[in-house]
Amino acid sequence: MATEILMPALSPTMEEGTLAKWLVKEGDTVSSGDLLAEIETDKATMEFEAVDEGVIGKLIVAEGTEGVKVNSPIAVLLEEGEDASAIDSASSGGSSNAAPAEPSPATEPAKGYGRDGGAAAEKSSSPEPEKGDRIFATPLARRIARDKGLDLAEMKGSGPRGRIVKSDVENAQPGTSAKPAQQEAPKAAPEGQKPAMPAGMTADQVAKMYEGREYEEVKLDGMRKTIAGRLTEAKQTIPHFYLRRDIRLDALLKFRSQLNKQLEGRGVKLSVNDFIIKAGAIALQQVPDANAVWAGDRILKLKPSDVAVAVAIEGGLFTPVLKDAQMKSLSALSAEMKDLAARARDRKLAPHEYQGGSFAISNLGMFGIDNFDAVINPPHGSILAVGAGVKKPVVGADGEITSATVMSVTLSVDHRVIDGALGANFLQAIADCLENPITMLA
Numbered sequence: 470m471a472t473e474i475l476m477p478a479l480s481p482t483m484e485e486g487t488l489a490k491w492l493v494k495e496g497d498t499v500s501s502g503d504l505l506a507e508i509e510t511d512k513a514t515m516e517f518e519a520v521d522e523g524v525i526g527k528l529i530v531a532e533g534t535e536g537v538k539v540n541s542p543i544a545v546l547l548e549e550g551e552d553a554s555a556i557d558s559a560s561s562g563g564s565s566n567a568a569p570a571e572p573s574p575a576t577e578p579a580k581g582y583g584r585d586g587g588a589a590a591e592k593s594s595s596p597e598p599e600k601g602d603r604i605f606a607t608p609l610a611r612r613i614a615r616d617k618g619l620d621l622a623e624m625k626g627s628g629p630r631g632r633i634v635k636s637d638v639e640n641a642q643p644g645t646s647a648k649p650a651q652q653e654a655p656k657a658a659p660e661g662q663k664p665a666m667p668a669g670m671t672a673d674q675v676a677k678m679y680e681g682r683e684y685e686e687v688k689l690d691g692m693r694k695t696i697a698g699r700l701t702e703a704k705q706t707i708p709h710f711y712l713r714r715d716i717r718l719d720a721l722l723k724f725r726s727q728l729n730k731q732l733e734g735r736g737v738k739l740s741v742n743d744f745i746i747k748a749g750a751i752a753l754q755q756v757p758d759a760n761a762v763w764a765g766d767r768i769l770k771l772k773p774s775d776v777a778v779a780v781a782i783e784g785g786l787f788t789p790v791l792k793d794a795q796m797k798s799l800s801a802l803s804a805e806m807k808d809l810a811a812r813a814r815d816r817k818l819a820p821h822e823y824q825g826g827s828f829a830i831s832n833l834g835m836f837g838i839d840n841f842d843a844v845i846n847p848p849h850g851s852i853l854a855v856g857a858g859v860k861k862p863v864v865g866a867d868g869e870i871t872s873a874t875v876m877s878v879t880l881s882v883d884h885r886v887i888d889g890a891l892g893a894n895f896l897q898a899i900a901d902c903l904e905n906p907i908t909m910l911a
Contacts, residue, residue, distance in 0.1 A: 471526060473542040474505070477517055480820045482695050483510045487535045488543060492516075497525045505544070506532075512692060512787065512823065513816040523548050604633070613638045616672050692785040703844050707763075708884040711842055712892050716900045718858045718874040724906040732800060742778070742832050743803040745855060747909050748902035749828055750774035750794035752895055759895035761886050762827050762848040768886055777826035777846065778806060780813045787813040788846055790826040799909070830855060840877040850886035853899065854879040876903075 476486065487509040493499060500522045508517050526547040530537055537543065604621045610633045614621050619641050626633035676686075689697075721744055729738050753760040753774040761770045774795040777788040789809035791802060812818050827850055831843040834857035843854035856877040863873045878899075882892040902909050 472546045474544040478539045479510045485538045491532045610638045712880040715875045721906045737800045748899045752898035755898045756895040761850045775826040777829035779831040780810045782814045851882045
């Protein structure tokens with residue numbers, strides 16, 4: 470019996486992806502473990518493996534197709550001895566770049582080709598018709614129809630079994646095959662006051678506000694969508710509070726210079742960021758109650774110091790995690806961080822390399838930023854925003870005015886996980902390590 474291969478969920482946050490490249494063609498025989506395709510997730514391009522053996526009977530989704538929903542069919546696998554006639558008409562009736570076909574009783578997902586959560590793949594923000602007939606439309610077609618204010622119930626689909634596909638919606642003429650959605654007229658603002666942007670504006674409505682102005686439209690990729698969603702959730706649902714302090718770096722800079730001279734023969738060059746990572750890892754051990762994450766109905770207190778570090782890449786960022794950082798030397802942390810950062814910029818990190826941790830570091834000091842407030846990356850309990858080290862006048866121990874290299878840091882804290890005094894103790898432990906760097910070698 471023909472078996473549908475489904476779009477896999479290759480990361481916990483993935484809801485849709487781009488089928489970047491097929492590594493097989495129709496008629497190829499595959500075995501378990503063979504590579505089938507390269508799929509772009511919200512974070513990286515990953516390879517997708519076969520879990521069963523058989524013959525590729527049909528490639529339903531063309532390579533380069535964007536917005537393919539998790540758990541939607543992308544290909545059909547035939548058992549040995551079967552021919553193309555075993556493929557259900559739902560899978561064979563579309564064009565080579567057709568959207569995923571509607572599942573039928575003749576086919577069923579192979580174990581391992583999809584993930585649990587088929588309900589998520591079926592979700593649609595377009596309303597179902599008032600009449601009893603079900604609308605068959607691809608998720609992408611539904612989304613475009615919603616954004617354009619079109620009624621799917623009045624469209625005729627050109628896809629398999631009359632399914633409405635992307636081209637049907639894009640070619641729909643308002644007032645004929647579709648009717649505009651009702652929009653509530655904005656209320657007039659008081660004289661002299663600018664009107665606020667109405668909630669729930671569509672993309673077309675926002676664009677209409679800027680008619681006559683020159684702009685470039687930048688398409689959102691999966692990473693940008695995920696960042697937007699997660700950080701919006703973070704700021705709306707996490708009760709942030711902020712702890713700020715200055716840290717003197719003169720002792721650390723001198724100590725770093727001495728270490729780098731000794732390590733030069735091994736090709737090791739420690740950065741200030743390497744010391745900050747190590748200080749965070751040690752502080753999590755010294756203040757173990759701060760080594761915690763929010764888990765909805767409970768708090769999870771971690772034993773190891775798994776420190777996440779924000780890495781800027783084109784179009785977004787990654788937060789690779791240095792696991793068991795409290796047990797690693799400065800040189801080991803430096804080498805691991807360089808490797809993770811390089812692969813992050815190439816989008817070659819595996820999910821387990823950027824998931825987890827309880828605490829994150831975001832360092833914008835290298836860009837000349839004096840201080841800033843970072844947004845917590847859930848489910849982390851805190852994140853340290855690191856500014857630049859700057860020469861400043863300070864008051865010495867005997868009251869004299871002198872100069873010192875001072876770095877401003879801000880600890881953003883999830884108040885559900887960490888209270889004020891606990892957060893202060895954690896930040897103090899970080900500062901103590903950085904102002905007395907030799908203790909990090911103990």
